[in-house]
């Protein structure tokens with residue numbers, strides 16, 4: 001029997017563009033490219049962050065940014081416009097990617113069978 005030893009592989013991808021939109025549907029229309037992120041701001045408070053999964057699977061991910069709700073992410077944008085997000089995104093469905101967004105860069109970890 002052959003044993004597969006999983007290895008963690010790190011890929012880094014830049015957050016290329018951050019767009020401000022007013023609705024989820026508008027966000028989904030904008031995120032046609034992997035490095036494009038849409039921040040949904042219906043009034044003053046950012047409600048969600050919408051983007052394509054950085055692994056390349058094509059899934060569109062929408063993260064809740066509303067504080068006080070059960071599962072919310074904290075978004076920060078540096079003076080230079082670089083995005084950070086916490087905690088990490090650990091997908092339990094689809095491609096099961098796990099990634100961090102730190103200072104304008106997506107750090108994606110994937111299991112690779114060695």
Ligand SMILES: [Zn+2]
Pocket residue numbers: 053054055056057058059094095096097
């Ligand atoms: Zn994916």
